[in-house]
Amino acid sequence: MRRNADNVAVAMVSFDGTERCAAPEVSPADRADLVRIIAEHQTVSIRGSGLSYCQAGAAGDVPSLSTRAINRIIALDQENGTIQVEAGCTIGRLLTHLVDCGYWFPVLPGHPHITIGGCVAFNTHGKTQHDIGQFSDHVAALTIYHPDHGEVGCSPTEHPDLFALTLGGMGLTGWILDVTLCVEPLRGRSIRRRGTVVENFVEAVAVMEEAESEGLHLYSWNDGNRRGARFGTGIVYEEAFVGHPAEPRSKYRKLDPVSRGRQIPIPLWNRMTTSVANRAYRLIEARRRERTMAVLDAAFPINGREGYFHAFGARGFREYQMIVPREAWVETVEAVRLAIADTRACVTLASLKLFKGQGRHLWFRGDGVCLTLDGPATRSTLRLFSILDRLAVELGAPVNLSKDSRLDAQAAMSIFPGYERFRSELERHDPARRIDSELRRRIGV
Ligand SMILES: Cc1cc2nc3c(=O)[nH]c(=O)nc-3n(C[C@H](O)[C@H](O)[C@H](O)COP(=O)(O)OP(=O)(O)OC[C@H]3O[C@@H](n4cnc5c(N)ncnc54)[C@H](O)[C@@H]3O)c2cc1C
Secondary structure (H helix, E strand, O other): OEEOHHHOOEEEEOOOOOOEEEEOEEEOOOHHHHHHHHHOOOOEEEEOOOOOOOOOOOEOOEOEEEOOOOOOEEEEEOOOOEEEEEOOOEHHHHHHHHHHOOEEOOOOOOOOOOEHHHHHHOOOOOOOHHHHOOHHHHEEEEEEEEOOOEEEEEOOOOOHHHHHHHOOOOOOOOEEEEEEEEOEEOOOOEEEEEEEEEOOHHHHHHHHHHHHHHOOEEEEEEEOOOOHHHOOEEEEEEEEEEOOOOOOOOOOOOOOOOOOOOOOOOOOOOHHHHHHHHHHHHHHHHHOOEEEEEHHHHHOOOOOOOHHHHOOOOOOEEEEEEEEOHHHHHHHHHHHHHHHHHHOOOOOEEEEEEEOOOOOOOOOOOOEEEEEEEEEOOHHHHHHHHHHHHHHHHHOOOEOHHHOOOOOHHHHHHHOOOHHHHHHHHHHHOOOOOEOOHHHHHHOO
């Protein structure tokens, strides 16, 4: 077992750098160790790679238990098309193993260092949400350990209530020991990525809607700092498997909240640097319309571009991600454009995905366009985000809690129709609040 010296609290920080607390960090070596440690404490937090933008895996004065050492890939069952893994395994390691065996997992969040436990806890999505849904749609079974209930296996047929509460349950139902995922045969050794230049956010969605029926991976990069008719000019990316192999080039990188931005004393992103970088990026990408990459290189477009996050420096950044109903897209784009102009906020990154499906509890799911906006952790970004909160409430647009470190209980209650049900089911499952996090405290569940 690894503990920081004498169980002394260390500074825990959210990936966006804006939420901090002091908590002892403990790393159980195996399941027996984990059970022993949990029994020693009234309350604990559970932490994967710490890549949630908010403080979802730590709470002040409560030991934060790292899942990272309990990370075996247990068994690939080719007959049933499933793989069982311990939840501390990263999605990048799992995917590398699957590709070696001729299989694929289709829901891939942006970075390979994210753990499977973290993906279950926030029901993460990838570039294929419009097509095959999100993580919860590909989980066949889970094993969960809670100090008051012991080890419980659950699935859609076995303890279905606990299964449903744990998917997207923000790690609050207990330690997810292992996860059985549905996998599919690998459809090609390479991925062809095509970029289409678009003039603005409205055109971007029109291009994406045309492509969405073709079963492609779809997402966009947009420039959110342009004014007028070119607001959101950018590139729509469509990706498809192709047969011929391409040589893999990059290794999967580590990313962690403690080292993010530590070497950068002054934030490098501001309106001027962002504007220059965005124009240069658009120019380069517009020229390079099509490329073919090995599947493992194409899987995580952010891998190798971690410098973007470091450049915010230790002061950090913020992200807003919401699902805008498609019928409200055009007027929402105009409202967001005006809000950015009024607040003079700097948008370092904007991006779109298409979403389908019904959310429950506090899930980030719905029918619409997933709009993502990043900015430095400044007052103008906060002002912009409070305008977006009002828009989200008006539109009934879900906000991604894994990417947000500001929303309070009142806002969460107004935004999520499933809030009260989630709160009461969680209270029944964990009345003594033996699992805690700063996120749980902030949103009042
Ligand atoms: C660069 C980057 C890109 C991203 N892209 C996407 C994306 O495309 N789509 C998307 O949906 N999300 C995305 N995310 C968000 C990320 O997927 C989630 O925040 C995810 O939960 C992070 O997992 P983690 O392993 O870092 O866990 P942490 O951040 O440490 O924890 C997240 C939650 O999981 C819980 N948890 C973790 N392991 C366990 C376990 N074994 N048992 C019980 N609870 C557990 C924690 O308690 C906590 O509530 C991105 C994040 C980054 C940094």
